[in-house]
Amino acid sequence: MIEFRGVSKQYPDGTVAVEGVDIVIEPHTTTVLVGSSGSGKTTLLRMINRMVDPTGGQVLIDGTDVATVDPVRLRRGIGYVMQNSGLLPHRTVVDNVATVPVLTGVSRKQARARALELLDTVGLERSLADKYPSQLSGGQQQRVGVARGLAVDPNILLMDEPFGAVDPIVRSELQQELLRLQGELGKTVVFVTHDIDEAFLLGDQIVIMQQGGRISQAASPAEILAAPADAFVADFVGAERGKRSLHLTEVDGRTVVVDGDGRPAGVLAP
Amino acid sequence: MNLFVEGFAWILDPANWSGPGSIPERLGQHLAVSATVLLIAMVIALPVGALIGHTGRGREAAVMVSGGLRALPTLGVLTLFGLWIGIGLTAPILALVILAIPPLLAGAYAGFESVDRRTVDAARAMGMRELQIVGGVELPLGLPILVGGIRSASVQIIATATLAAYLADEGLGRYIFQGLKTRDYAEMLGGSILVIALALVVDGCFALVQRIVVPAGVRATRTRELRSRPARSRAATG
Numbered sequence: 001m002i003e004f005r006g007v008s009k010q011y012p013d014g015t016v017a018v019e020g021v022d023i024v025i026e027p028h029t030t031t032v033l034v035g036s037s038g039s040g041k042t043t044l045l046r047m048i049n050r051m052v053d054p055t056g057g058q059v060l061i062d063g064t065d066v067a068t069v070d071p072v073r074l075r076r077g078i079g080y081v082m083q084n085s086g087l088l089p090h091r092t093v094v095d096n097v098a099t100v101p102v103l104t105g106v107s108r109k110q111a112r113a114r115a116l117e118l119l120d121t122v123g124l125e126r127s128l129a130d131k132y133p134s135q136l137s138g139g140q141q142q143r144v145g146v147a148r149g150l151a152v153d154p155n156i157l158l159m160d161e162p163f164g165a166v167d168p169i170v171r172s173e174l175q176q177e178l179l180r181l182q183g184e185l186g187k188t189v190v191f192v193t194h195d196i197d198e199a200f201l202l203g204d205q206i207v208i209m210q211q212g213g214r215i216s217q218a219a220s221p222a223e224i225l226a227a228p229a230d231a232f233v234a235d236f237v238g239a240e241r242g243k244r245s246l247h248l249t250e251v252d253g254r255t256v257v258v259d260g261d262g263r264p265a266g267v268l269a270p
Numbered sequence: 271m272n273l274f275v276e277g278f279a280w281i282l283d284p285a286n287w288s289g290p291g292s293i294p295e296r297l298g299q300h301l302a303v304s305a306t307v308l309l310i311a312m313v314i315a316l317p318v319g320a321l322i323g324h325t326g327r328g329r330e331a332a333v334m335v336s337g338g339l340r341a342l343p344t345l346g347v348l349t350l351f352g353l354w355i356g357i358g359l360t361a362p363i364l365a366l367v368i369l370a371i372p373p374l375l376a377g378a379y380a381g382f383e384s385v386d387r388r389t390v391d392a393a394r395a396m397g398m399r400e401l402q403i404v405g406g407v408e409l410p411l412g413l414p415i416l417v418g419g420i421r422s423a424s425v426q427i428i429a430t431a432t433l434a435a436y437l438a439d440e441g442l443g444r445y446i447f448q449g450l451k452t453r454d455y456a457e458m459l460g461g462s463i464l465v466i467a468l469a470l471v472v473d474g475c476f477a478l479v480q481r482i483v484v485p486a487g488v489r490a491t492r493t494r495e496l497r498s499r500p501a502r503s504r505a506a507t508g
């Protein structure tokens with residue numbers, strides 16, 4: 001379980017990135033931090049692996065304040081996937097995935113064997129193992145990034161807009177893949193995005209951030225749709241517009257669901 | 271033009287290829303002095319440059335110190351050290367180390383700085399220690415630029431190491447000073463040509479090293495960019 005208790009962050013230049021945040025993240029669930037640019041999502045995420053230290057409050061993992069844990073040891077136990085994959089350009093795919101296990105003392109051979117299995121897990125051909133990151137497509141690089149994040153078999157996986165830089169078709173492929181993976185592996189995933197649709201698709205819990213690093217609402221997708229905490233959330237999730245504003249009409253004796261633009265979205269199953 | 275012919279004739283004269291003060295002997299001395307200077311300067315400048323590039327701190331100070339060192343006339347420094355330390359190799363070696371530090375420092379911090387900060391950030395977030403980031407990420411990726419710094423330093427050292435002969439009976443500079451004294455312009459020019467040739471050869475060698483140390487994955491990017499330039503859409507289709 002990850003717990004934020006009254007967490008704040010003010011950067012040395014005076015920017016308040018996060019202010020008074022309380023969140024509880026249950027194990028084996030996916031929590032999505034969503035909000036516009038600059039709302040403090042990345043800052044919040046990076047407090048979990050101490051890439052950023054809070055200036056107020058505490059971040060706890062299973063009851064232990066992360067501030068008391070050696071950052072390197074902490075990070076080696078937490079998977080981290082970022083937008084531009086962050087792969088090491090001078091190492092092959094398999095060596096990238098095996099990097100951290102090798103650092104922690106796993107033999108090279110064992111680490112590489114495990115890395116190859118992980119390529120299967122994230123749906124990559126093993127023939128890509130000896131290629132360099134620059135020889136892969138953006139989508140493939142992100143998959144390698146996920147494989148690397150999983151290499152130490154962490155309980156926690158942090159993902160910062162991992163699918164932000166790939167085209168929509170690949171993105172939706174990767175999203176489905178992540179859902180499948182999460183179904184199999186049951187990690188505690190903390191996922192950052194500014195795409196509310198992605199948040200609704202992936203999240204068990206959704207944390208909506210607003211400017212100034214405050215939480216507007218933290219709840220399940222259904223709760224957020226049913227009872228947006230304020231006008232900001234309602235507007236942000238678009239609860240009153242377009243494809244989220246559904247209503248029913250009778251057509252030839254069947255109930256048809258129509259969205260806010262008047263387009264039929266489907267029929268109501270009996 | 272005639273003088274050049276005489277200079278080359280002097281170099282080719284078998285009499286200058288054996289005995290005390292022969293070309294091979296002076297060449298060896300010149301290289302030994304240059305290598306010693308390079309080594310000392312590298313031990314001083316590279317770690318400092320790496321630290322600056324890694325932390326992103328102290329760059330201004332480094333630029334200022336480098337600028338100051340660059341502004342010092344090597345002949346003046348050499349004379350000063352010579353008066354202070356006396357005749358021998360120590361003074362020229364010190365003066366040359368001062369000459370070599372700025373390009374080495376610049377090469378080291380520019381090399382380390384050139385590494386994409388997002389790559390370094392990702393390495394840190396994975397749990398690499400700072401020294402592992404320096405050795406395993408920044409050094410291999412910044413090496414071509416760092417070697418570029420060594421390259422320009424070594425050429426400057428070799429060219430200026432002629433001044434060692436000002437205070438010691440060492441190096442190819444002897445021919446130049448001796449020729450000047452005895453008005454033997456063929457010897458003077460022969461010595462200069464040898465220094466220039468040595469500098470060019472060493473420069474060529476480092477140019478080669480600079481290419482070799484480009485990591486394979488980075489080289490792959492380059493060829494890929496070249497290949498995919500006409501058909502850019504390939505990348506977008508994933």
Ligand SMILES: Nc1ncnc2c1ncn2[C@@H]1O[C@H](COP(=O)(O)OP(=O)(O)OP(=O)(O)O)[C@@H](O)[C@H]1O
Nearest residue numbers: 011013015017036037038039040041042043044194
């Ligand atoms: N190292 C830093 N120093 C100073 N200010 C920072 C630093 N990192 C982030 N900030 C500021 O803190 C605020 C929150 O940044 P953060 O990166 O957490 O936002 P974000 O929600 O992840 O945004 P995006 O969607 O653009 O990634 C921004 O105003 C940003 O400019």
Ligand SMILES: [Mg+2]
Nearest residue numbers: 041042043160
């Ligand atoms: Mg961000």
